[in-house]
Amino acid sequence: MPHQFWLMKSEPDEASIDHLAAAPQQTLPWTGVRNYQARNFMRDQMRIGDGVLFYHSSCAEPGVAGLAEVASEAYTDETQFDSTSPYFDPKSSRDAPRWQHVDVKLVKKTRLLPLKDMRHAPELAGMRLLQPGSRLSITPVTPDEWRAVLARLGEAG
């Protein structure tokens, strides 16, 4: 039984649900988060086994594309030290790393639940994702919202 639930956004051009499915152990390191609130969720609140709604953003059909789970504790994001990486952070250092991430493991690729449909679902109206101006790439999901999304997807809880 997952202890908490999350929605994690990924640009499918970069890391789609299919990339996750094709990865070794169907697991990907969630590198590249450069927002303190999102980092803090990973570092302070996520636990192995937490439920994850895998969300495709910045694409033709944004929406929930699958279910995943948190597969590691938070650990150092190496891309912050890599000057050739788009996620390089010159202000970070080995002595005082700024950024951490968890690993995320596929549970199941689902049909797409489009953002458009989520916006029209009364039972999802409170989701952080749907609040005006919300841009956080990682947001908490309540148990009720989790169940409602799974119901919309036609998945058993």
Add this chain to the structure above:
DNA sequence: GCCAACGTTGGC
């Protein structure tokens, strides 16, 4: 490509 909303930066 537009643009509104938001987070971060840095001068003061």
Add this chain to the structure above:
DNA sequence: GCCAACGTTGGC
């Protein structure tokens, strides 16, 4: 510690 300027996000 304020706040204007800037960069980013992300749906449209």
